[in-house]
Amino acid sequence: MNYKEFVGQVQHRLEYAQFGQAVRATRAVLTTLGERLPEGEATDLASPLPMEIDRYLREATHGQRFDYHEFLDRVAEREGVDRSDANYHAQQVLAIVAEDVPPGNIEKARNGLPDDFDPLFELIEALEE
Numbered sequence: 001m002n003y004k005e006f007v008g009q010v011q012h013r014l015e016y017a018q019f020g021q022a023v024r025a026t027r028a029v030l031t032t033l034g035e036r037l038p039e040g041e042a043t044d045l046a047s048p049l050p051m052e053i054d055r056y057l058r059e060a061t062h063g064q065r066f067d068y069h070e071f072l073d074r075v076a077e078r079e080g081v082d083r084s085d086a087n088y089h090a091q092q093v094l095a096i097v098a099e100d101v102p103p104g105n106i107e108k109a110r111n112g113l114p115d116d117f118d119p120l121f122e123l124i125e126a127l128e129e
Contacts, residue, residue: 028078034060
């Protein structure tokens with residue numbers, strides 16, 4: 001999937017009228033996820049993604065310690081949405097990432113996060129069933 005296809009998928013799933021809104025959501029989710037993940041997991045997750053997208057994960061300040069509520073607060077602030085929208089957007093963006101990234105890389109990223117991040121992976125699990 002290339003950059004326009006990826007962001008187009010985000011735009012479609014989040015029902016955004018403008019491409020820029022989807023870019024903002026993608027950047028908010030992946031930058032925040034990159035901040036929480038150890039560098040190796042962030043790099044593994046980023047490697048199959050288009051370079052315009054993978055940089056959000058790669059260029060973050062990795063290995064920060066915060067819980068899922070703080071994750072949602074950071075996504076919400078960066079994107080300019082409320083926490084419930086941030087949760088939905090994070091799940092949708094990560095599900096699109098999972099379409100491009102090998103399952104082992106998703107699992108490795110998940111294992112690099114505490115259990116309170118399980119809601120982030122609910123949509124991926126539902127799609128696998």
